[in-house]
Amino acid sequence: MTYTEASMDALRQAGDEFADATVAALFERGEVGAFNALMRYVSTAGAPLPDGLPDVAREYLEATRVPPAWVDWSEMEKARLFFTDNNVHISTALSFASMPACYLVPHVAKLLSTTHGMKYPSKRMAETGQFTVYLMRPDAFEAGSRFIPAAQKVRLLHASIRHHLKSENRWDAEAHGRPICQEDMIGGQMFFSLLVLDSLHRLGIHMSTEGAEAYYYAWRVVGAMLGVDQATVPRTLDEARRFLDLYMVRHMGPSVEGTHLTRQLIDLYEEVVPGALFDPIVSALIRYLIGDTCADWLHVPRTPWDTLVKAAPHLLGVLETIEDRSPLGAWALDRLGHLTTVFELSSLTRGRVMHYAIPDTLKKDYGISSAVSHTHRWTPPAATIS
Template sequence: MIPTEASMDALRHVGDELADATVATLFERGEVGRFNSLMRYVSTVGAPLPEGLPDVAREYLRATSAPPDWVDWAEMEKARLFFLDNNVHISTALSFASMPACYVVPHVAKLLSASHGLNYPSKRMAETGQFTVHLMRPDAFEAGSRFIPAAQKVRLLHASIRHHLRREGRLDAGVPGVPICQEDMIGGQMFFSMLVLDSLHRLGIHMSTEGAEAYYYAWRVVGAMLGVDQEAVPQNLQEARQFLDLYMVRYMGPSPEGARLTRQLIDLYEEVVPGTVLDPIVSALIRHLVGDTCANWLEVPRTRFDTVVRAVPHLLGVLETIEDRSPFGAWALDRLGHLTTVFELSSLTRGRVMHYAIPEELRQEYGVPSTPSRTRRWTPPAPTVNH
């Protein structure tokens, strides 16, 4: 389906009926605090639900306990192998392209500022990283997995934000419809799938068409589990390109919240980078991946590494050659990529499992009280909107 202004406008007025009804009932009955306390014990598939869990929550967890019946498991395995082969590159794209892309959409940046403490930016990044790692495990949908409970909690988190803003009548007057609507949820899905693939291409990573398609497919499954309307979501990479282009042209621009979140992100990763000499590489990577216009809107500083970072594709090309020609080299680089991802995630989480809870209030800032082939390289679909 080719997205249009009219179809996008319609998606702005639709939320997530099941999750919205569940959250509304929890608030009406005053059961949010009890729900949050007990849900800390719900972290793996197959574990018995704790005694005392509200009935409406128990029913929601039962209804959302399995992936969609249309999932192609062979395609999901291709996606997992694609992730394993590119895990460090995907982590880079998520950190330095996908997150800044969220911040360049002003109403999304405002929501993130309201629902995540700005003094703890690592929480958002840790949740995103851990969520992706859980998704790409071979047992992601089996007993003992942490992915499905995480998806169930994220879906309720989104619904709780909609609930707060509707109840207080604090919807953004400049953006009609409901917050975290279907258009925004699909837009987020594009940031973590299509935009990641764009970033890998920009970094010079060689991807097969099959690998790129499988990675996007995995995020379609994620979208379904997060309450995205499958009649509206792009079905393939070409449709994803059309949706992402139109979404960004409709909304992207500067905002105080976007610049502030970006500054927090840069500070966070400068702490992760050993020493201080290489700190500017963080800003340079963001600018390289999102482009000068978006980087300027986000007030990403220019650094002496802005030119140097353009050599990254050449360096990665050399590493890929080593990987292709040497089994030991392939093993060593894959192991290095895994260790790099683990180090980054452990630095953000400080060794803890991230828990998603329904906020009983939003921040004052919003105005609310209290194994792939390299012989056929994938090329992103051409832009569909003149920028």
């Protein structure tokens, strides 16, 4: 598909009609409270829907309870194995590249600042981490899984944010388009898929083309379940590169909100990193993965670790070689990666389960007003805009 300024402008005006209509009906009928209370008990796929659930919500949940009919399950299994093989690296990329990239888009940073409570900044990362872990479990789309209910709730959460920002006149639609529009939803999908793959490549992680394509495919499935229009979403990694390059050139830049959110992110992970001595590695990793220009826009501090962190690909390369050559080494490193991911997620959630409820209002205190071969490694698609 060819992406142009005109086609991207059209995507800025489009939301998610089905989810938007569901949320509008819930608010119009005063049923949001009842929905949230009952949905806390709907956390696994296939569970019976509770009595008293509003009819419009029941219709939405029935219509979205299964993945798209076009899903290739062999590709999804390849994606799961890719995640298992690289889970700690993917968590690193999500934390230190994907989230800061969101903050590089001023209107996205403004929206995040408007809709997230500042007293619990780990909520953003906890929700993202939990969602990704649910997605990559073997039973993600089977009865008893937690992924599908999470996807259903996140889609309604996005629709509720659009509803509030419009009804409360807290969003300049003429300047920024619809909040969480199709262009931004696809952009977010690129941040959590292609940009993660780019970051793994920059870290020197061994990836096959097959594994990289499967991981991207899994996020295409996620996008469909979150209301992304599949007629406009990039189908291949080359198309994804063209979209992401144009999207970032159209929108990225410095902002007060982006700087504030980045400072929160750094502070959060400095709390997770044991000991003050290693705190600067957080800023150094962000700077290494997103580049100096973007890091300067976000006011990521320079540290003595900036030079040392450039050795990360060499160290990881040694570990990857051990993994490739030794089944026992592969098992040990995969297990270590799993435990590291679990520790990181438990630190972010404080042991809680994130419920993705529909907010009744946007409160004033929100915001600031492997089966993978390593023989032929994946190479990122070339930049399309110089």
